Amino acid sequence: MRGDRSLRATSSRPTRQRPAAPVTPVTGGLGESARRPDATLKVKGEFAYSSDLWAEGMLWGTTVRSPHPRAKIRSIDVSEALMVAGLATVLTADDVPGRKTFGMEVPDQPVLAWGDIRYQGEAVALVAADHPETARRAAALVRVDYEVLDPVVDAEAAMAPDAPALHPSGNVLKHVKVRHGDQQPTADVVVTGEYEVGMQDQAPLGPESGLAIPDGEGGIDLYVATQWLHVDHDQLVASLDLRPAQIRMTMAGIGGAFGAREDISIQIHACLLALRTGRPVKMSYSRQESFVGHVHRHPARLQYEHGATRDGRLVCVKTRIVFDGGAYASSSNAVCLNAATFACGPYEVPNATIDCYVTYTNNPPCGAMRGFGAVQACFGYESQMDKLAAALGMDPVELRLANAMREGTSLPTGQRVEGPAPVAEILRSLRAMPLPPNADGAGEAERDLRELPGGVSNTTHGEGVRRGVGYAVGYKNIAFSAGFDDYATARVRLSVVAGEPIAEVHSAAAEVGQGVVTLQLQIVRTELGVQRAVVLPADTQVGSAGSSSASRQTWMTGGAVKAACEAVRERVLALAASKLGATGRLVLADGAVLVADAGAAPTRVSTLADLLGAEVVEETVEYRHAPTEDLDPETGQGNAHVGFAFAGHRAVVDVDTELGLVKVVEMATAQDVGRALNPQAVEGQLQGGTAQGLGLALMEEIQISGGKVRNPSFTDYLIPTILDMPPVRMDILELGNPVSPYGVKGVGEPPTISSPAAVAAALRAATGRALRRIPVRPEHITGLLETRTDAVPDDPTKPARISAETQ
Amino acid sequence: MQLHCKVNGEPREADGVWEGESLLYVLRERLGLPGSKNACEQGECGSCSVYLDGTLVCACLVAAGQAEGARIETVEGLADGDILHPVQQAYVAAGAVQCGFCTPGLIMATHDLLRRISAPTDVAIREALAGNLCRCTGYEKILDAVRMAAANARVGE
Numbered sequence: 001m002r003g004d005r006s007l008r009a010t011s012s013r014p015t016r017q018r019p020a021a022p023v024t025p026v027t028g029g030l031g032e033s034a035r036r037p038d039a040t041l042k043v044k045g046e047f048a049y050s051s052d053l054w055a056e057g058m059l060w061g062t063t064v065r066s067p068h069p070r071a072k073i074r075s076i077d078v079s080e081a082l083m084v085a086g087l088a089t090v091l092t093a094d095d096v097p098g099r100k101t102f103g104m105e106v107p108d109q110p111v112l113a114w115g116d117i118r119y120q121g122e123a124v125a126l127v128a129a130d131h132p133e134t135a136r137r138a139a140a141l142v143r144v145d146y147e148v149l150d151p152v153v154d155a156e157a158a159m160a161p162d163a164p165a166l167h168p169s170g171n172v173l174k175h176v177k178v179r180h181g182d183q184q185p186t187a188d189v190v191v192t193g194e195y196e197v198g199m200q201d202q203a204p205l206g207p208e209s210g211l212a213i214p215d216g217e218g219g220i221d222l223y224v225a226t227q228w229l230h231v232d233h234d235q236l237v238a239s240l241d242l243r244p245a246q247i248r249m250t251m252a253g254i255g256g257a258f259g260a261r262e263d264i265s266i267q268i269h270a271c272l273l274a275l276r277t278g279r280p281v282k283m284s285y286s287r288q289e290s291f292v293g294h295v296h297r298h299p300a301r302l303q304y305e306h307g308a309t310r311d312g313r314l315v316c317v318k319t320r321i322v323f324d325g326g327a328y329a330s331s332s333n334a335v336c337l338n339a340a341t342f343a344c345g346p347y348e349v350p351n352a353t354i355d356c357y358v359t360y361t362n363n364p365p366c367g368a369m370r371g372f373g374a375v376q377a378c379f380g381y382e383s384q385m386d387k388l389a390a391a392l393g394m395d396p397v398e399l400r401l402a403n404a405m406r407e408g409t410s411l412p413t414g415q416r417v418e419g420p421a422p423v424a425e426i427l428r429s430l431r432a433m434p435l436p437p438n439a440d441g442a443g444e445a446e447r448d449l450r451e452l453p454g455g456v457s458n459t460t461h462g463e464g465v466r467r468g469v470g471y472a473v474g475y476k477n478i479a480f481s482a483g484f485d486d487y488a489t490a491r492v493r494l495s496v497v498a499g500e501p502i503a504e505v506h507s508a509a510a511e512v513g514q515g516v517v518t519l520q521l522q523i524v525r526t527e528l529g530v531q532r533a534v535v536l537p538a539d540t541q542v543g544s545a546g547s548s549s550a551s552r553q554t555w556m557t558g559g560a561v562k563a564a565c566e567a568v569r570e571r572v573l574a575l576a577a578s579k580l581g582a583t584g585r586l587v588l589a590d591g592a593v594l595v596a597d598a599g600a601a602p603t604r605v606s607t608l609a610d611l612l613g614a615e616v617v618e619e620t621v622e623y624r625h626a627p628t629e630d631l632d633p634e635t636g637q638g639n640a641h642v643g644f645a646f647a648g649h650r651a652v653v654d655v656d657t658e659l660g661l662v663k664v665v666e667m668a669t670a671q672d673v674g675r676a677l678n679p680q681a682v683e684g685q686l687q688g689g690t691a692q693g694l695g696l697a698l699m700e701e702i703q704i705s706g707g708k709v710r711n712p713s714f715t716d717y718l719i720p721t722i723l724d725m726p727p728v729r730m731d732i733l734e735l736g737n738p739v740s741p742y743g744v745k746g747v748g749e750p751p752t753i754s755s756p757a758a759v760a761a762a763l764r765a766a767t768g769r770a771l772r773r774i775p776v777r778p779e780h781i782t783g784l785l786e787t788r789t790d791a792v793p794d795d796p797t798k799p800a801r802i803s804a805e806t807q
Numbered sequence: 808m809q810l811h812c813k814v815n816g817e818p819r820e821a822d823g824v825w826e827g828e829s830l831l832y833v834l835r836e837r838l839g840l841p842g843s844k845n846a847c848e849q850g851e852c853g854s855c856s857v858y859l860d861g862t863l864v865c866a867c868l869v870a871a872g873q874a875e876g877a878r879i880e881t882v883e884g885l886a887d888g889d890i891l892h893p894v895q896q897a898y899v900a901a902g903a904v905q906c907g908f909c910t911p912g913l914i915m916a917t918h919d920l921l922r923r924i925s926a927p928t929d930v931a932i933r934e935a936l937a938g939n940l941c942r943c944t945g946y947e948k949i950l951d952a953v954r955m956a957a958a959n960a961r962v963g964e
Contacts, residue, residue: 033902035899035900036899036902036904038904038907039898039899039904039907040891040895040899042904042907042910043882043891043895043898043899043904043907043910043911043914044842044882044883044885044886044891044895045840045841045842045843045881045882045883045911046842046883047907048841049841049844049908051841051844051845052835052841054836054839054841131825133825133827133828202942203942204906204908204942205844205846205852205854205906205908205909205940205941205942206844206846206906206908207845207846253907254906255844255846255906255907255908256905256906256908256942256943257906258942284845286848287846287847287848287849448930450930450933450934451930456934512906513905513906513907513943514905515905680902680948681902683902683947683948684902684905684943684944684945684948687944687945687946687947687948688905688942688943688944688945689945690945691944691945691946692942713847713849713851714846714847714849714851714852714940715849715851719940719942720945721937721938721939721940721946722932722933722936722937722939722941722946722949722950723933723934723937725945725946725947727947728945728947
């Protein structure tokens with residue numbers, strides 16, 4: 001991939017203009033692995049993350065949280081806490097001036113709890129003091145009298161008619177039904193399966209944190225790390241009961257997000273404390289608090305029934321998926337819709353019956369995490385495809401190829417897949433990649449202990465170790481779906497400073513690490529032919545960019561910046577025509593206006609600096625993708641998504657079958673990114689997303705019992721280290737996208753979707769065990785503990801009308 | 808209590824330090840050096856890695872009082888003004904920085920590795936950096952950065 005070189009050609013013919021400075025070709029444009037503008041600050045330790053902020057005279061805020069997953073608050077006594085020297089204030093629900101609840105989609109979560117406690121870790125009171133330890137001690141002295149109740153901790157149980165209603169609307173938050181084709185089909189071969197996915201945490205390394213500074217006139221400035229400034233702003237306006245202009249938000253440095261920063265954490269709390277005390281208030285969660293201070297990936301239970309012809313054509317898929325949404329709605333509705341629409345996988349499925357539920361429980365609230373409903377579904381349908389292949393005596397890749405979705409395929413929702421849908425290409429690419437050496441025990445004598453399962457624990461020198469290879473492929477939507485008015489705003493300003501043109505880009509897009517800040521620079525360099533470009537801090541002084549989620553920012557904010565550049569360029573070229581009488585096909589390149597008529601070498605009309613002089617050209621544009629529609633509530637039919645991205649993985653694992661220890665030898669991935677605008681950043685997304693999927697397959701799970709989180713630390717919640725993560729072999733396909741700017745697709749989420757399923761498939765290949773639950777634990781591999789779903793026979797409540805040979 | 812130490816070559820002191828504070832808190836909140844990061848504050852993630860009298864430690868696990876009279880080097884002390892340290896240059900060039908929250912700790916750990924082993928094998932790199940969590944990169948480009956820094960240092964010798 002390279003930038004548009006046609007715009008870079010320099011003139012070799014005489015021009016009408018006086019001699020100008022030599023042309024320096026613009027570098028760092030689209031298609032190049034342009035360097036991050038924040039990289040230097042980050043490697044020097046000088047980049048200001050939200051937890052690094054400091055203000056003279058600032059207080060530290062902390063949160064009093066419920067230790068019980070379900071309770072009623074009888075009373076709160078703050079008198080002891082108020083006696084602590086250094087304490088500034090204690091706030092409870094009565095001190096929330098505006099709307100006492102918040103929520104991105106459904107405002108069902110109390111800013112500070114009154115009455116009902118619905119999960120362990122629910123915020124009950126706030127404390128501000130002159131030192132974080134003072135604040136913690138005072139928080140411990142806030143006496144809350146709870147009437148402790150039995151928590152509802154199972155999503156299925158929450159749907160039972162006699163379950164206590166956790167919210168006035170009942171416990172079923174959403175049920176998405178999709179009915180496609182024949183609902184009573186018959187198939188030659190049928191396989192059923194029941195699968196489980198544990199609760200994963202995004203575990204961004206930067207803690208939830210920020211600094212709120214009162215302006216002395218009743219308003220406030222908030223510096224915070226968030227994925228979507230404007231949706232936070234809306235919620236702040238509602239709960240603080242202030243006018244929108246009284247709340248100004250500026251993005252602070254973000255230490256990763258992955259979905260964890262889509263919901264409110266410290267935002268309202270820090271502002272309440274700052275407004276009450278009249279002093280700057282900093283809040284920064286400990287890791288333990290972070291584990292209860294943001295939503296998680298939904299745990300899921302998935303029942304599947306796949307029917308196929310004897311020669312391996314899918315006839316039907318029936319599935320029932322139940323998500324545990326936890327105590328509050330967060331983005332559960334959208335996760336449920338996503339899972340329902342992707343429940344059959346990237347295959348041609350003529351008949352489908354899909355029921356997807358998300359329920360309220362007293363478990364921690366779940367919401368957005370990279371892959372957003374598609375990850376859980378992929379583990380289900382890909383496990384089934386392997387099972388079906390075994391039942392048919394087919395190669396698993398061949399079965400997938402025989403049923404692969406392609407351009408023009410109709411999804412179970414009736415939506416036609418437009419543009420490239422390279423499922424078969426991805427599978428063929430993966431299969432063609434060379435396998436890593438040392439397969440099947442060969443050459444084990446030379447292997448470093450650190451390359452074996454168990455590593456330096458010295459648990460094996462190769463005995464009992466078996467290798468397995470597994471494949472999986474998945475897909476998901478890009479950008480917001482189901483009728484949401486999805487847009488992004490960008491302002492581009494072109495001016496001349498010190499004799500040089502400079503482009504400034506202003507958007508509210510959250511730079512979470514993915515590189516949207518680099519991308520904005522690349523776009524303006526290419527579109528305006530300007531080398532000097534800066535991205536202004538993201539804030540609420542410009543319109544919404546939407547969230548840095550749903551793999552959407554390259555498309556959406558990229559689209560907005562591109563459109564704003566086009567608007568600026570149009571004005572600049574009009575200026576060249578009116579001021580200099582330039583005619584022909586005018587373009588901007590390398591800091592100049594050129595005439596680039598077909599068949600002739602481009603000639604320079606003027607440098608941008610000369611043309612603009614003191615003039616400033618500024619344009620603000622809102623970019624929207626094509627509208628989508630919600631699904632029909634009865635049939636699940638509708639064009640819910642604007643675009644799709646596809647990825648696949650091949651995992652190679654070595655398993656110590658005696659101890660259940662796993663060493664992932666290699667992950668290979670192929671993904672269609674549409675167009676790689678920054679190849680190095682794309683690679684980073686594929687590698688990082690693959691790692692998070694590997695984590696879900698092997699180690700990452702929030703352990704909950706009785707509604708309580710048992711492992712809220714990096715000691716007990718394991719994320720892959722550099723020892724766990726193998727090399728990643730990559731094939732980045734660039735097949736374009738007819739409906740997006742530059743033909744991009746989203747990059748961030750797809751690598752997380754198929755990675756867990758591929759690892760699980762490889763583990764099954766190595767061990768021969770069913771392994772119906774992720775994360776796979778050592779005791780599942782050794783067979784010491786069959787997973788619940790391994791032990792349970794086929795569920796009799798599940799539709800099983802498909803006759804013939806049930807496997 | 809009062810604390811005196813030498814940080815990045817300069818004598819520093821802090822007043823009114825509570826005995827329960829960590830070296831990390833003192834660096835970040837009292838000495839204006841927030842480069843060392845606070846991702847877990849229990850010694851699991853390596854984000855706060857600094858040298859304490861020449862030994863790589865997690866600053867979050869060092870009580871402030873233990874740093875009395877000590878020499879401390881933090882990530883802020885590596886670059887020579889605008890000239891990045893070769894390890895820092897390699898992290899930038901390799902694309903090993905995404906959100907960057909783990910980066911200061913990884914740079915310190917890489918610095919420590921390369922002063923001990925000038926040409927580490929991949930397994931040695933993995934072992935040396937196993938105490939540093941990164942959530943963004945999948946570590947591939949971090950390995951690239953370490954290999955690059957090692958190669959550049961050898962060329963420079």
